[in-house]
Amino acid sequence: MIKRQESMVLSQYTELYELIIPKDNLLRRIMDLVDFSFVFEELREKYCPDNGRNAIDPVRLFKYLLLKSIYDLSDQDVVERSMYDMSFKYFLGMAPEEPVINPSTLTKFRKQRLKDVELLDMLIMKTMEIALEKEVITTRSIIVDATHTRARYALKSPMEILKDQSKNLRKSVYAVDESMKDKFPEKNTTEELTDELDYCHQLIEVIEQERALPNVPKVKERLNRLKEIVADDTEHLRASEDEDARVGHKSADHSFFGYKTHLAMTEERIITAAVITTGEKSDGKYLPELIEKSKAAGLNVDTVIGDTAYSEKGNIELTKAQNIALVSKLNPSVTQGTRSKEDEFEFNKDAGMYVCKAGHLAFRKARQGKKNAQKNQVDTYYFDVEKCKACPFREGCYKEGAKTKTYSVSIKSDIHLEQMAFQETEKFRRKAKERYKIEAKNDELKNRHGLKVAEASGLFMEIQGATAIFSVNLKRILRLLDAKKGQ
Template sequence: MISNQESLKLSPYMAIYDIVVPKNNMLRQIGELVDFAFILEELASKYCHDNGRNAVPPIRMFKYLLLKSIFELSDVDIVERSKYDMSFKYFLDMAPEDEVIHPSSLTKFRKLRLQDVGLLDMLIYKTVDIALEKGLIKSKTIIVDATHTKSRYNQKSGQEFLAEKSKNLRKSVYQFDETMKEKFPAKTTSNEVQDELDYCQKVIAVVEKESHIARIPAVQEKLNVLKEVVVDYTEQLQFSADPDARVGHKTEDSSFFGYKTHIAMNDERIITAAIVTTGEKSDGKYLQELIEKSQKTGMEIETVVGDTAYSEKNNIHYVKENELQLVAKLNPVITDGTRPKEKEFEFNKDADLFVCPAGHLATRKARTGKKGQGRNQVLTYFFDIEKCKACPLREDCYKEGAKSKSYSVSIKSTEHKEQKAFQCSEEFKEKAKSRYKIEAKNSELKHRHGYDVATSAGLFGMQMQGAMAIFAVNLKRILTLMKAEG
């Protein structure tokens, strides 16, 4: 049964908070900035209202998750810290002497209460609404980008992954007591996940039995990781611990296994929209949705800044149709072509045909491709193959035995021509300078809020992690902007 979080606190110790939690404490400031009643309204339907035991107030459970994201702590550690950290207890709306929750309650809250809530959009809308209400958003520009998050699990088999985590724990133990080698069970020689699970559980039992070792922080950290992984595999018993994760590419030569978060952020560095996908998804395909989500928050948009990934023809057409300005360079393939300069043919405007480097004029041309299919049409110019066979420059130009020789060029669309002209302007260059802001925001998410690695398996878990991390960085940014304005 849902309980009344706003019940009167009658503790004689409440005055302690005025002494130990100063006015400039971040958690006190967040508590004063945000009315968390919207969480209660959203989750009311997830609870029974007239029978059963009183549940831990949903606002308090939500705040626990927010603390996890702000301070990058595990369920166990965040609950442990809330026992003695008065700023945590104050933020959680607890009396100083109140008992804390059991860490397992957080897992249940995530799985049972937050499914189908649309938490990511809801929290972003809330923070943008606060920023607009405070008059902090003055720009009409959004900057778009995608950041990748590696899966908590890698592409190793379940057996290999479990073996790696148990090895990490044993190595940590040996740093403090090498005699423990004699106490660990013999390693399994099987390749079965269940056998590796049984071995890991035995290793855990041995370490926990030696309390003087288990209490060492370095060991305890590895022990907790192994225990969580064992629980995951015991529940799922599958070779892919993260079935939703996919291989994505950061560059031509580097890849990752995990997820992507497509982000829109305004010039004030407040995130206005986010979409979490599997790692292989293309950045450019989500531009239109990011714009529409940002507009839905109440923000007015005139300019969109992004990298080359967002300048595909459909996006150029979309922003033009919606009277927006797209500050994103065209792919060099469109502007410069794919050939080295020394292999390019010259166009003879009088003959309306191309001339090859050896001086031979094309004999005819043909148009291929149809309009309205989302890609440029191509003009193909054909040359006299008999001249090519005897040409002194035929190497790397004429393929021995070929029955024809042609040279093709893309017919640039009106959209591409206009965008190419715009990207050469001073206005474009000036507005493009703001793109570094979103790269800095991605770095903040990864290095200060643990967004470089997923904390759980599955797309829903990644969406949850994204929701809390983005809510946290937006609140911190709002506080910074408020302080700057005095």
């Protein structure tokens, strides 16, 4: 049964908060900025209204997840800190002497209450609503990019994951007390996942029975990590590896296994839209969705700023139809082709044909591709193979044994010609300078709010991304409000 907690639990010690927590404390400021009742209204239907025991207030459980993101903590650590950190207790709406939840409650909350909730869009919409109400957004541009998140399980089997985590935990224990070797259970020697899980449970139990050992920072960190894996993600381990993650490429020689978060952000550095996908997805394909979500969040978009990944023909046509300026350089293969200068043939305008480096003129031309298709049409010029066989420049130009020799040139569409002209304008150059801002935002999400590595797969990755973005948006709004006051 669900019952809304209207206010902080009454206690004779509540006044301590006013004495201990400064007015400029981040959590106090977030409490003043955000009315969290929207969480209760969104999740109301996930609970029975009049049957069973009283459930823990979903707003409080959501705030626990938010604290995890703001301070990059595990379930175990965020609950433990809420035992003694008064700012945490204040933020959670707890009385100073009130007991904390069991960490497993957060697992159940994610799995049972947040399933099928469009949490990512809901939280971004809420921060945009606050930002627009506080008038801290004045521009109408969005900067777009995608950042990658490595899968928690990499490309390992469930057995390998558990063995690695238990091994790391044992090593940290031995560094403190080598005599613990005699107390630990026998290592699992079978290939059964259930046996390895049982071993991990026994290992955890032995360590927790020691008085001081679990409080050693390195031991504590690895102990909590192993506990969270065996308790929180057992079904993900059973599913083998991370079924939702995929291999993506950051560059031609650098790949990763995991997810992508496609982002749109204002020039004031407030995220307006996000889409979380598997790692192999193309960045440019998600521009239409980012634009629509940004508009739905209340931003009247007139400019999109992005790298060359967003300048594909479909995106140019889309933004033009919506009267949006696309500040994204065309791929060099469109503007100058894929050949180096020394490999280019010259065009003879009188003959209407290309001439090779040896001075031989093409004898036939054919056009390939459909007009107005997503890809540009290509003119292919044919050369006399018999001349190529004896040509002094045949090395690297003519492949021995080939029956034909052709030279193809992409025909630039009108829309590409327009974009090329726009690239040379002062507006394009000025707006393009704003793109660095989203690189800094990606770094903040990954290195300060835990988005570098996925906590788990599927649903949990979506929740992790949603709370991280919600956190950075709230912090940014507070900074912008401070700047307004200082003007």
